[in-house]
Amino acid sequence: MDRLLKIISQSLKAVKAFKLRTLFCILSVALGIASISVIVAATEGAYKKALEIVAMFGPDALLVFGGGEEARATGQRMKTITLDDIETARQAFFSAYLVVPMTAMRDVTVSHRDKKYQTLIVGSTSDYSRAWTWPVVQGSDFTEEDVKGLRNVGLIGQFLARELFGDIDPVGKYVLVRRIPVQIVGVLSERGTTPAGDRLDDRMIIPITTLMRKLQNETTYVSGLRIRFYDQKNLDFHAEEVRAFLRGRHRIPEGEPDDFTIISPKEIIKFLVALTGSLVVFLGVTGVISLVIAGFVLANLFLLSVRERTREIGIRRAAGARKRDILFQFLGEAVVITTLGGIFGLALALLSSKLLMYIAQFPIYFSWKAFAVGMILSWIVGIGFGLQPANRAANLKPIEAIRG
Amino acid sequence: MPLCLMENIRKTFHTGAIDVEVLKNINLRLERSEFVAIMGTSGSGKTTLMNIIGCLDTPTSGRYVLADKEVSHLSDDELSVIRNEHIGFVFQNFYLLPYATVLENVLLPTLYIEKQKDNREQQAVDLLQLVGLKERIRFKPNQLSGGEQQRVAIARALVNDPDLLLADEPTGQLDSKTAEEIMNLLREMNTRGKTVLVITHDQNVAAYAQRTVQIKDGTIIE
Incomplete structure (x- = not known):
């Protein structure tokens, strides 16, 4: 040695x-x-x-969009999922603790006084923040009554809030969404960007009823839904259940492709x-x-x-x-x-x-x-x-x- | 027993189809504390003989006993140990490591000792004092003159306290005055009890030895 x-x-x-x-x-x-x-x-x-x-997406969550695989590019999605589908799913899946409908509009012009900006408007229920584990950090969430009453209230993302309001607290202020004045009741926490570089904080959330009736003139179809299950271990199994359920409701014959897309954490990876x-x-x-x-x-x-x-x-x-x-x-x-x-x-x-x-x-x-x-x-x-x-x-x- | 005893040593080199017998039936005896010169012209086989005496090479046949041990058929590793313990080499061109200091050069053989002992560094310093270079221990070889480099080489050869000091043309690269100093140093080592064997073609160098052995065409002629 x-x-x-x-x-x-x-x-x-x-x-x-x-x-x-x-x-x-x-x-x-x-x-x-x-x-x-x-x-x-x-x-x-x-x-x-x-x-x-995946933690941000929710390891126990599925996201379902209308439109099959070939129409996955954002904005090109067909609307095939109905509010009725979602209501039935809510009643059918005991294994899910949250079933939330969502519908989105891109590049909607919003303004506050002289500031204008094109943003993403998401219509959802009062469970949106829970469905995405995305807390409201200022003000408060909108309520079930707001959804039922088609009220003009909304949550705002941090990026959009800065664009429109600068350093001023946006809670209580009004934003003009196209021609509809919407009162900001809460601000979502900061989320950053997706891996593809999209700003997650550039958005507004309003009651889905308000968005469908007042902006889209729509009563039946929504963009998609989000489901969270109690046991995330069996998520693959639940995804198959959801698939079978939607195929059944949409009467898709065997051999035909799905008219919807299910996104699971696995797909994100x-x-x-x-x-x-x-x-x-x-x-x-x-x-x-x-x-x-x-x-x-x-x-x-x-x-x-x-x-x-x-x-x-x-x-x-x-x-x-x-x-x-x-x-x-x-x-x-x-x-x-x-x-x-x-x-x-x-x-x-x-x-x-x-x-x-x-x-x-x-x-x-x-x-x-x-x-x-x-x-x-x-x-x-x-x-x-x-x-x-x-x-x-x-x-x-x-x-x-x-x-x- | 003598320090070196060679009996019927032969060495044949195989170069292509021809076998060249460089050493033919060498018999040589070296007593302890002797100062012997081996003389011969180039091509006489004196370098091959030195290599075998120094255990750098093995004979083709014959018996060679060094310090009471038969060494003619030892393995490479065993020969390394023999060289390390029993032989100190001094070469014509000094052969110091250019990137090592004087002290590190002298300590070189101590790196390869089987059983490490303490105070090797002290011994090296003492030897450098003996050869008159104590002030130069941190120098690099290229900062020394030829004579000084050869003194370092002699100190290196002695650091493991070998039985035999083997010097191959030790003055070949030196002027006559420096050569004289080096030969006096070798003689001094001999008077301190070291067996010294010098290989040379130079009569003046051989004159320092007590005994001269002449080699010619691979045989000892006297």
Whole structure:
């Protein structure tokens, strides 16, 4: 052990002495390690983000929209779900604790005094805030009576509130939605953006009855509904139940596609994976390639070094170094260098991920996993690519080595 | 028992289809505390002989006993241990590690000792004082003159307290005045009880030895 420590101290001296070799190896290893640990961190970040979004969506919730798969693009949805469907569902599903209808209108012009803005108007019941776990932070929710009485009241998102009211408290104020004055009774908490970059806080919620009768002149169809179940473990099963229920009510014959779409937390994860997947794959390929290149750079520079230092090896052998002492010395040099490369790489990864998050809004999360993967990979490169040169050094014949 | 005893040592090199017999039936005896010179022209086989005496190479056949141990058929690892414990090398071109300090160079053989002992550093410093370089222990080899570098090499050769100091043309790269100093240093080591073997083609160097062995065409002629 004592002997091995002394050999490794020789490695450290050589790492310090052959500065150019050390620098080049560190740089090339650092680049590889950086890209790989960014990937690990990005994968973790995407996973964490997905969980966050699922938590926001509601892990026990389903969202049902009218229109089949082919009409999923927002705004293109057909209206196939009726208020009657929803009322029946509320009575039929004992396993659900919340069944809330929703209907939405995009790009509706709203104004307050001279400020105008185009926003999303959502019509729902007084359960909207509960259905989305989206608390009202100022003022209060509208009530069941407001819904029954088609009253002109509403909740406002934080972004829209800032656009229309600036720093003024909007509660109690009136907003003109097209030609209808709506009194703001509450402000929803801040929610940020969707993974696709849409502002969630750019919206108004009004009673669904008010929206249908006064803005849409509609009595039957709504955009969709949201259902939350008591047991989130059986959500897949419940989704199938809802599907069968709606197909039955819409009299869709077997073999025909659904005229509605059910979105579950699972689908959201799928969507997120698709979104971040391409970048992860790109970085992954780059990372692996650059790490392999780093390995070859290391191996080549070490082979050169062994050739250059043949006489040193001879001197050491004459002084009593065994083959494995030489092997461990050169392997030690490689591992020390790749460890340094790994450390620099991780620093580089932290920096570049800050940049990525800033530019691409890409969720990156660094944990011990990324660091562990980075360090272990750098050791693998050090040992893997350092072994051949070290072996060559160890197997030089003393009498030939000493001649140089 | 003598320190070195060689009986019927032969060494054949295989170069392609031709076998070259470099050493033919060498018999050599080296007593403890002797100062011996092996003389021969280039191509005489004296370097090969030195390699075998120094356990850097093994003979094709014959018996070689060094410090009461038969070493002619030892493994590479075992020979490394023998070199480390029993032999100190001094080379024509000094062969110091350029990136290590004087002290680190002297300590080099101590890295490979089987059973580590304390005070190796003190011993190295003492040896550097003995060769007159105590003030230079933090210097790098390129900051020293040729003669100084060879003194460092001698200190390095002695740091593990070997039985045999093996010097291959130790003055080949030095001017005559410095060469004289180095040879006086080797003689001093001999008077302190060290067995010294010098390989040279130079009559002036051989003159320092108590005994000279002539080698020619792979055989000892005198």
